[in-house]
Amino acid sequence: MTKPPARVPRRSNARSNRERILATARRELGRNPDITLEELARASGVVRRTLFGHFPGREALLEALAEEAAQTLRAALPGDPEPGEPESADRAFARFVLSMWTVGDRYRLLLALARRDLGVERVTGILAPARRTATAVLDRGQRDGVFHTQLPAAVLSAGVEAMTIALLEEVNSGRLEDDGTHAAVATLIAAGVPEKRARDVVDEIAGATRTATDD
Secondary structure (H helix, E strand, O other): OOOOOOOOOOOOOHHHHHHHHHHHHHHHHHHOOOOOHHHHHHHHOOOHHHHHHHOOOHHHHHHHHHHHHHHHHHHHOOOOOOOOOOOOHHHHHHHHHHHHHOOHHHHHHHHHHHHHHHOHHHHHHHHHHHHHHHHHHHHHHHHOOOOOOOOOHHHHHHHHHHHHHHHHHHHHHOOOOOOOHHHHHHHHHHOOOOHHHHHHHHHHHHHHHHHHHHO
16 A cells, blocks of 8 residues: 655645745745754744655755745736827836835845855746846837946846845844835936936826725
């Protein structure tokens, strides 16, 4: 008689345990990349056996986090604008930054774990769609005269990404409160958009997003 696969959680709350472990891992690994699985189990409120039932080792846990982050980032990428007049590059970039801000903790965690745990190539692959989108919008904005041309679009994109990650770190430390609007304004200014225009664009898009959410 074939035995059932080992280490498969069978309790009715197995899914909630798994989600709680992943949520705790995102938070705690961001604070301490060296945290042990035993410490993560305690922080998650589960016993060691439960954690290892879902994730047999650190590598399995990190791969689950990577896959979750990849799916979340892809889902968060802004879709095409409504039919009609083409969307200006500054508006498109503001929408991009605001969308990415909602999954910023996953983005930040991936970068933190890239070199030692997940590997640069794995993380680069996960972040590639977001980075391509950002670079394409910045390139279009440079050609349209919306953004400055002091840096190539790919380099400007990398610089804006680094600044956004730094702002997320400030939020995580409690030194900054931001729902993404301050970061979006700052990135537009960094790309060469005048401050007043940057504020107006972000306020309009953020307001439209809140209205759509309320509806």
